[in-house]
Amino acid sequence: xxxxxxxxxxxxxxxxxxxxxxxxxxxxxxxxxxxxxxxxxxxxxxxxxxxxxxxxxxxxxxxxxxxxxxxxxxxxxxxxxxxxxxxxxxxxxxxxxxxxxxxxxxxxxxxxxxxxxxxxxxxxxxxxxxxxxxxxxxxxxxxxxxxxxxxxxxxxxxxxxxxxxxxxxxxxxxxxxxxxxxxxxxxxxxxxxxxxxxxxxxxxxxxxxxxxxxxxxxxxxxxxxxxxxxxxxxxxxxxxxxxxxxxxxxxxxxxxxxxxxxxxxxxxxxxxxxxxxxxxxxxxxxxxxxxxxxxxxxxxxxxxxxxxxxxxxxxxxxxxxxxxxxxxxxxxxxxxxxxxxxxxxxxxxxxxxxxxxxxxxxxxxxxxxxxxxxxxxxxxxxxxxxxxxxxxxxxxxxxxxxxxxxxxxxxxxxxxxxxxxxxxxxxxxxxxxxxxxxxxxxxxxxxxxxxxxxxxxxxxxxxxxxxxxxxxxxxxxxxxxxxxxxxxxxxxxxxx
Numbered sequence: 001x002x003x004x005x006x007x008x009x010x011x012x013x014x015x016x017x018x019x020x021x022x023x024x025x026x027x028x029x030x031x032x033x034x035x036x037x038x039x040x041x042x043x044x045x046x047x048x049x050x051x052x053x054x055x056x057x058x059x060x061x062x063x064x065x066x067x068x069x070x071x072x073x074x075x076x077x078x079x080x081x082x083x084x085x086x087x088x089x090x091x092x093x094x095x096x097x098x099x100x101x102x103x104x105x106x107x108x109x110x111x112x113x114x115x116x117x118x119x120x121x122x123x124x125x126x127x128x129x130x131x132x133x134x135x136x137x138x139x140x141x142x143x144x145x146x147x148x149x150x151x152x153x154x155x156x157x158x159x160x161x162x163x164x165x166x167x168x169x170x171x172x173x174x175x176x177x178x179x180x181x182x183x184x185x186x187x188x189x190x191x192x193x194x195x196x197x198x199x200x201x202x203x204x205x206x207x208x209x210x211x212x213x214x215x216x217x218x219x220x221x222x223x224x225x226x227x228x229x230x231x232x233x234x235x236x237x238x239x240x241x242x243x244x245x246x247x248x249x250x251x252x253x254x255x256x257x258x259x260x261x262x263x264x265x266x267x268x269x270x271x272x273x274x275x276x277x278x279x280x281x282x283x284x285x286x287x288x289x290x291x292x293x294x295x296x297x298x299x300x301x302x303x304x305x306x307x308x309x310x311x312x313x314x315x316x317x318x319x320x321x322x323x324x325x326x327x328x329x330x331x332x333x334x335x336x337x338x339x340x341x342x343x344x345x346x347x348x349x350x351x352x353x354x355x356x357x358x359x360x361x362x363x364x365x366x367x368x369x370x371x372x373x374x375x376x377x378x379x380x381x382x383x384x385x386x387x388x389x390x391x392x393x394x395x396x397x398x399x400x401x402x403x404x405x406x407x408x409x410x411x412x413x414x415x416x417x418x419x420x421x422x423x424x425x426x427x428x429x430x431x432x433x434x435x436x437x438x439x440x441x442x443x444x445x446x447x448x449x450x451x452x453x454x455x456x457x458x459x460x461x462x463x464x465x466x467x468x469x470x471x472x473x474x475x476x477x478x479x480x481x482x483x484x485x486x487x488x489x490x491x492x493x494x495x496x
Contacts, residue, residue, distance in 0.1 A: 014095050047084065062102060110128075175460075183196055266289050296368055299368040329347050381418055
């Protein structure tokens with residue numbers, strides 16, 4: 001077997017790639033390849049043509065997976081074409097992404113390692129620069145992330161997570177059905193939620209028109225098209241739009257029929273007012289669900305506030321030992337009774353015997369927690385929450401009277417979460433993964449870098465190792481994605 005044939009089978013660079021020559025150097029193997037296909041493909045849009053502008057005078061170089069301890073590089077003399085949209089471009093290759101100096105196999109390995117270890121380890125293992133790891137992560141995320149991931153959203157959760165000190169937050173949107181993060185942005189509150197809904201349904205006036213073909217080379221004849229009554233693009237390729245007979249004469253198609261935000265049935269969130277306001281504005285039909293876990297969390301915070309006030313009162317007395325003895329009571333009050341240690345149970349029994357504001361606050365916290373225990377019906381919870389509001393309002397404890405006002409304000413959202421069985425548990429679990437990513441990476445320089453790694457780890461992306469990528473039946477999203485028109489989402493609405 002020839003060396004070129006052996007390397008052709010070993011590297012698996014794809015159809016139409018011919019290994020011409022293999023050179024062995026001191027610490028490197030150089031494989032020269034050539035493209036056998038006759039049509040040149042634009043790396044930006046996939047436009048193909050037989051016309052060649054010229055050939056680059058120098059070889060293009062890509063880093064491939066190491067061959068043992070040797071660095072392996074691919075060299076190829078590429079041709080250039082004139083794309084009617086993007087102008088002069090160097091032809092695309094099947095084994096590497098556009099504008100990349102690494103092959104797909106190498107980048108898939110880097111992305112897979114990035115979801116499981118820190119960048120310094122990847123840098124030493126693969127012998128690449130620290131910043132190169134971040135650029136590869138961003139490139140793989142942009143390439144593999146399906147643009148149609150926001151099409152079928154029905155039940156989502158919105159929450160913020162801290163990615164950096166000094167109150168730097170990311171807003172993440174999770175799909176409850178697919179159990180993954182589908183969107184993220186820098187910041188929190190109403191503005192961050194508005195950005196999500198605007199990306200879900202962009203304003204047609206804000207969408208830039210498609211780039212015009214270059215005058216130097218005419219486009220090929222377009223496919224037959226039909227007119228549509230709305231949207232930034234006036235035509236839809238035949239077979240991809242709404243049939244003209246579907247609309248009555250003189251009628252117009254309501255854009256809300258195709259608005260993705262109109263499909264949302266439920267949106268779970270905490271009690272941050274900005275997310276609810278944006279949801280009511282952009283998706284008024286969606287039911288806002290307030291997670292009961294956050295209600296119990298607020299009750300714990302109210303109890304802790306009462307405990308701190310009483311501890312500060314004991315510190316002002318002449319007996320310093322009283323405050324010191326009471327200081328250890330925090331976890332005895334905040335933990336569930338079934339999880340108390342023997343020492344904490346003894347401390348809780350002493351507090352019960354002493355009575356006072358601390359014990360009343362503890363009983364109110366336990367009453368809030370008991371309402372949301374599993375096994376209660378919606379009717380039972382409705383009755384109990386109304387009784388609880390009356391009890392909290394008469395408690396004469398300021399933290400709990402504030403809690404009563406908060407629960408009364410979000411009462412419908414809390415009951416909706418119980419009725420639909422939707423909560424923020426899955427979103428909080430994803431947030432824990434995000435915090436782990438942040439700690440493992442020892443921080444990020446930018447929010448975009450953090451979001452790229454979050455989408456790789458918690459998003460709708462299935463990463464494959466190189467040997468899995470070449471296994472039968474495995475196809476990455478970027479390679480199988482079709483270049484459909486902007487109205488491909490209408491295809492399922494056309495009558496059969």
